[in-house]
Amino acid sequence: MVPLELxxxxxxxxxxxxxxxxxxxxxxxxxxxxxxxxxxxxxxxxRTLGPLPSVLAFLSDVLKGYLAVALTLGxxxxxxxxxxxxxxxxxxxxxxxxxxxDAPKRGRGNIVLLGILAxxxxxxxxxxxxxxxxxxxxxxxxxxxxxxxxxx
Numbered sequence: 001m002v003p004l005e006l007x008x009x010x011x012x013x014x015x016x017x018x019x020x021x022x023x024x025x026x027x028x029x030x031x032x033x034x035x036x037x038x039x040x041x042x043x044x045x046x047r048t049l050g051p052l053p054s055v056l057a058f059l060s061d062v063l064k065g066y067l068a069v070a071l072t073l074g075x076x077x078x079x080x081x082x083x084x085x086x087x088x089x090x091x092x093x094x095x096x097x098x099x100x101x102d103a104p105k106r107g108r109g110n111i112v113l114l115g116i117l118a119x120x121x122x123x124x125x126x127x128x129x130x131x132x133x134x135x136x137x138x139x140x141x142x143x144x145x146x147x148x149x150x151x152x
Contacts, residue, residue: 005080012068012084016091016112019100020060021045024053040106058111064088065115070122081123085116110137110147 021040028049042061046054068088072080092112117130140150 004075005077005083008072008075008080009083009087011071012087013091015064015068015071016088017095017100018064018091019095019106020064021057021106022100022102024049024057028053041108042111061111062115062118064092065112065117066119066122067115069116069119073123078123078125081120081125085120088112088116108147 019040021042021044024045025040025048030048042054042058045057065085065088068091069081069084072084075081089109089112092106092109095106113133117133121127121130137150141147144150
């Protein structure tokens with residue numbers, strides 16, 4: 001079973017590495033590095049392209065995380081789902097530079113993680129394991145008011 005789980009890890013890594021924000025900027029005829037020295041996060045897409053592209057980026061990042069985990073639905077293996085989620089996050093944070101050499105740094109990955117958590121819920125992982133990250137994030141965000149701090 002390990003080769004199959006490894007295959008889904010690599011596939012989820014590939015899905016997670018897709019630079020949706022970069023593609024949205026290119027569709028508008030722009031490159032994000034000329035607009036912002038920061039990253040491809042949803043906040044920067046909102047600031048540079050406006051609300052509609054940022055909603056598209058949000059939904060596609062959620063879908064990217066969910067799809068990476070949902071690929072393992074037929075395996076009925078929680079280990080494969082967890083590895084797929086890890087692969088999607090690693091792909092989001094560390095995309096293959098040979099495929100996307102001009103892509104700027106990615107966002108914090110909160111939205112991709114939201115999709116991964118939804119995928120894990122679909123796979124059947126226990127609800128408490130899905131709610132803990134959301135509760136920690138929400139609590140820190142509520143007390144501090146900073147998404148950056150709650151993302152750590």
